[in-house]
Amino acid sequence: MLIHKMRLDEYMAVLDVNSGAVHLVDDVIYDLLDVFDGTNDDEAIAALQTSYPEKDLREALEELHQLQAEGLLFSPEFEVPQTFAETPILKSLCLHIAHDCNLRCGYCFAGTGDFGGYRAMMSKETAEKAVEFAIAGSKMRHNLELDLFGGEPLMNPEVVKHVINYVRRREFETGKNIKLTLTTNGTLLNDDIIQFLNDNRVMLVLSLDGKKETHDNMRPFPNKTGSYDAAVRGFKKVIESRNGKNYYLRGTYTHFNPHFAEDTLDMTKIGKELSVEPVVGIDEPYVLTEADLPVLYEEYDKLARAYLQKRREGDAFDFFHFNVALDNGPCVAKRLAGCGAGHEYFAITPEGDIYPCHQFVGREEYKLGTLETGVVKPDLVQKFRHTHVMTKTECSTCWARFFCSGGCHANADLINGDISKPYQYGCKLQKKRLECAIVLQAILAAEAQEGKDMRPEITNFKYEVEHK
Numbered sequence: 001m002l003i004h005k006m007r008l009d010e011y012m013a014v015l016d017v018n019s020g021a022v023h024l025v026d027d028v029i030y031d032l033l034d035v036f037d038g039t040n041d042d043e044a045i046a047a048l049q050t051s052y053p054e055k056d057l058r059e060a061l062e063e064l065h066q067l068q069a070e071g072l073l074f075s076p077e078f079e080v081p082q083t084f085a086e087t088p089i090l091k092s093l094c095l096h097i098a099h100d101c102n103l104r105c106g107y108c109f110a111g112t113g114d115f116g117g118y119r120a121m122m123s124k125e126t127a128e129k130a131v132e133f134a135i136a137g138s139k140m141r142h143n144l145e146l147d148l149f150g151g152e153p154l155m156n157p158e159v160v161k162h163v164i165n166y167v168r169r170r171e172f173e174t175g176k177n178i179k180l181t182l183t184t185n186g187t188l189l190n191d192d193i194i195q196f197l198n199d200n201r202v203m204l205v206l207s208l209d210g211k212k213e214t215h216d217n218m219r220p221f222p223n224k225t226g227s228y229d230a231a232v233r234g235f236k237k238v239i240e241s242r243n244g245k246n247y248y249l250r251g252t253y254t255h256f257n258p259h260f261a262e263d264t265l266d267m268t269k270i271g272k273e274l275s276v277e278p279v280v281g282i283d284e285p286y287v288l289t290e291a292d293l294p295v296l297y298e299e300y301d302k303l304a305r306a307y308l309q310k311r312r313e314g315d316a317f318d319f320f321h322f323n324v325a326l327d328n329g330p331c332v333a334k335r336l337a338g339c340g341a342g343h344e345y346f347a348i349t350p351e352g353d354i355y356p357c358h359q360f361v362g363r364e365e366y367k368l369g370t371l372e373t374g375v376v377k378p379d380l381v382q383k384f385r386h387t388h389v390m391t392k393t394e395c396s397t398c399w400a401r402f403f404c405s406g407g408c409h410a411n412a413d414l415i416n417g418d419i420s421k422p423y424q425y426g427c428k429l430q431k432k433r434l435e436c437a438i439v440l441q442a443i444l445a446a447e448a449q450e451g452k453d454m455r456p457e458i459t460n461f462k463y464e465v466e467h468k
Contacts, residue, residue, distance in 0.1 A: 002074050004399035005033060006435040008304055013439045014073075017399050021072035022326055022442045028052050028060045036064060038074040088385055090137030091340055092145040094347040094358045095130050097122050097153035097160055103185055103227055106218045107254060107279045107286050109359055110151060115349070116362035121156045122350040127163040129371045130348040135174055145179045148202075149347075149358055154188040161193075164200050181205060183250075185219070187227055189234030194241050204247040206235050208270065210263020217256060218286070232270055239271045248320065251276040254286040258295045261302040268317045275320035278429050280411050288425065297432050304436040308443065322437040324403060326445060338405025342368075342384025346375075356384055359410035366413075384409065387420050394422055403438075404430045 004015045012030040014023045023029075031051065036044040045057050067073035100119040101108075122130075131146070138144045146167060153160055164180060171178045182197065183205040197204065208231060209215040216226025239247060249271045253260035264276050278296070281287045288296070303319065310316050339345055342356030349361055352371035360366045369376040389395040389406040398404075407430065411423040 003033060005030060006439055008301060008436060008439045011439050011443055013442050015399065015438060016067075016073050016075055017402070018077055019072050019075040020326075020402060021067075021075075022438055023067070023072070024442050024446055026060075028056050029064065032057065032060055032064070036061065038064075038068055088340075088343040088381065089139050089141050090134060090344060090346070091141065091143070092147070092345040093130065093134040093137075094147040094149050094345070095122065095127060095163065096150065096347060096349050096358065096361065097127070097148050097163070098151040098156040099350050100155050101151040101185070102155060102187060102221065103152070103219055104222050105220075107252060107281060107284070109280070111362075119151075120350040122159055122348075124159055124162045126348075126350065126352045126371065127159055128166055129352060131163065131167055131170060133348070133354075133371055133374075135170060135176065138176070142175075143177050143179070145181065147358075148180065148182040150183070152185055152188065153182055154184055154193065157188075157193060161196060164196070164202065168200060179203065183207070184234075185227065186231035186234035186238075189238055191237075194238045197238070198242050201246070204238065205250050205275075206231075206238070206247055206271075207251070208232070208235065208249045208267055209251045209253070210257065210260065210276075211266045214257045214263050218252070218254065235270050244272065247271065248273045248275050250274075252279050253277070254279040255288050255292060256286055258288070258292045259299060260296075261299040261306070264303055264319070265306055272317040273320075274317060278426070280408075280414065280423070280426065282415065290425075293428060296429060300432050300436050304440055308440060311444065321433045322440055324434065324437040324441055326438070326441050338388075338407075341409050342366075343381050356380075357410060359408070360413070363413070384419070392420050392422060394424075398427075398431075400427075400431050400434050403434050 002017055004017060006013050006015070007030070012025050012027070014025055014030070014033060015021070016023070025033075028048075031048055032044055035047045041058075041061050044061065045054060048057055064073060096115075098121050099110075099115055099117065100121065101110075134144060134146060148160060148163065160182070167178050167180060170176075180200065181203040185207045207219070208228075209218060212226070212228040215228040215231070219227050219231075221227055235249065249267050251260075251263065251267065251274070253263065253276060257263055260276060264274060267274055267276075278288055279286055304322070307317070307319055307322055339357070341360070345357055346368065347355045347358040347361055348371065349355070353361075354368040354370060354375060355361045355363075356366055356368065366380070367377075368380060375381060387406075387409070389398075389401040389404070392406050395401050395404075395406045404427070407422045407426055409419040411426055412419050412421055415423045415425075
């Protein structure tokens, strides 16, 4: 597939898949590209001559040929560099500080914290060994990311503080730049821990599912009472304490709340940095269905309209999945491989076991080794490293392949039992939100360049993606 058309209301855009160029277009060009393949001018004119004057069609075709000449339309496949041949360098590590949680979320992939095993806490010694494993694995790489995860990591607060202090000391000693992230449900945040996290520049992922009713339905305490009030109390305090920076409110939508745009917009009352994901599961009442898809597609459109309107009104919010880079974006390696699970990114359990990522924990066939033995399954590491969009049959011809990175390996394994076979339901949603994101970013870029709202007149603005 060489091009892909997309639209949001009156806005129409065309992606040239291989060059990455995005063009905002008018009706004539949008319709022409249903027929025109770069060579068949007469056929394209004949097909649309009852809809548009021939003069307009020929002028549009002249513009399209000019884009072709510039390599920005119907561009050929490019040779994928041998990015994945070398030995992997570790870029990110997830430390499971606590395999326990004080909530009992209905959709939790971690089994409410125990990951299918038993409830456990990481020790200070294991945390230090994990940090040293990350530093050694990152070799000469300057930047390194460490995620503090659970369960609920703040159920093990002394180890959270210990490992953060240890990281900051080792960061100074090694000359590395180590980014720390902590994921929390917010109910255990207090003044002391907030100040400590702020002082140590810890990015926060704050779990919130939208409105109180939606959140409480899926995220209760063990006694069945809702956690919304306690979570929001902590979230408001920590967001205000860091001046609205260095956090994400991260939600999950399910079959019980497919109209998630309203929930997402309600989250802007708490914070402006948002990420909302579809639930993934098998044979559970909360799992999204095929019948939900039309609703979900329209919800992304609703959210995109609100995103654009709020930005124009000076009340912008940030939605993670609308943040696609249309200029000098991620390099080809990142576009192809995504998060790097299993070769550049690993997860460490409280016992010191090594897995490809946090979602693989508990799937014993994917255990890669321990902190004592190191990685002992290099063949499995190489399998992850070479399973990317250009080696997945279903991904290699998809228009979204240079944006989606082939989807989540853990979801593919959960649904299909094969990391090389993408989770198709997730693909459908990924492509829809990508369409919204690409159109939005092209509109905003065009408006920034033109210095005006683009609604009155849309021209063939092009915004190019560079494959590094």
